Amino acid sequence: MTPLTRPLLMKIVSAFLFCPTLSYAQQNYFNVPSSELTPKNKAFFQQQFNFFQNGSEYFTTFCYGLGKEAEIGFNILAVTVERSALVFHDYHAPYKPLYTLNAQKRFYLRKFDVALGGHFGFNRKGKTAAYVYANHINKIPRWKTKILTGVYYSDYGYHGGKTRNFTTYPAIAGVGFQIGAETNLYKEKWLFQTDYISGYHIAGTLAAGGAYVANKVHVISFGYLLPLRDVPALSGFVLEYTFAPLSAENNAK
Template sequence: MVRCQVVLLLLLSPILAFAQQNLFNIPSGDITPKSKVFYQHQINLYTSRFESKGHFVYGLGNGWDAGVNVVGKGVYFRPNWQLMHNDQRAQGPLYPVVMGTLQKQLVLGEKVNLNLGTQVGTNFSSVAERRTVHQFTYGLLGYTLKPGKRLLAGTYVTNSAYVGPGNNLGLLLGYEWKLNDRWYLMGDWVSGRHDQAAGVAGVMYWPAKRVQFCGGLLLANPNVPKPNGIVLEINILGWNAGH
């Protein structure tokens, strides 16, 4: 039954797929415009597995957006091929997970905004007692140096069901740096000593007004279980954002 649920999630991800909700691993500080949709799909490649994450967002207006995240899908291909699944707390974070999202942006000045958001959901398991609440809540301050050049800094609080053993409170840092109309430098960092604690440095490319391609090198924080890897993303916007 569990395998059927995971396969269903893998099949549904492209179907759900419809401004940048995340940089790589932290929120981007953007808000989806009212009545518009945004979809981001991310693949993390490691030496023994790949992970798949999908983020669907709908703009509510007045600085609000809401959505659904499906994270922790994937496949191990070493030593044997098998779908990723964990519902045992002793073995680290529980996955795959479906989470509802809600975010509010406060404009504090011409160059400064504050985003407050939360993601809350549960993992998939055929055993009811092994399903538990996951949450990731954050505050993120964005400062625009000039159009296309922005710095982000904030804090988060989460729980061990989502990130595994380690700290549940930490820092978020990120940047976007426009090189020209189509290319940006982009990176972020999640502090801590848990499964999600890592930094990513990479680039973003605009092939069209509604599509962004992103790629980067993922470097895990010291003394955490996550290995180093490569991150690939596609973002699909429901409006013409331009370059």
């Protein structure tokens, strides 16, 4: 399929985010940014492992909190191992792995919050790779549950040439949607998590699982990746380790 060449302005779509009493900085649920920000002068680290029948993938994220609900960092995404050998997909977009810088900023509005962010860098062949998103957030603390929805745009270097949604209309083929949810199961130590990112690309999966909050900085997440029909992604298991300093709500606003 031909590369996606028409950049689009992104809109914010309605969503709900129900926040628990404590909020931990976490770059992703599994595949979708959670829009929790790293506290000022604190470091965030996340290592994700995806295990498939014939191999595995590794995703590394580092962020640094700038204060005023902003963070920056870098990513090494989709390092692939097949049958005990490093495999770089030089002949099939998006030519993994990806090397990107990341940035995110959260805005507190009257009735809801908005987080804008993105990854910007290059892929294995030196081509640009970009993914930008807008997430819409609301908070009802008594539910101790988060639900997030948003929209995203990604280019050919990041997700390849197939549509990001359920159409092939060129004007919107680069835009998709993403959702995530998290709920407290037991004393904010055990959490249920799920997310979904739309699109006919390798990340277009539904992920569901849980997280164990060991203490104020260490979180272990685990789940299952399930691609929807006709999506060229693999099913498998996901495991994440997160070093995430405890976030104070409205940190350094």
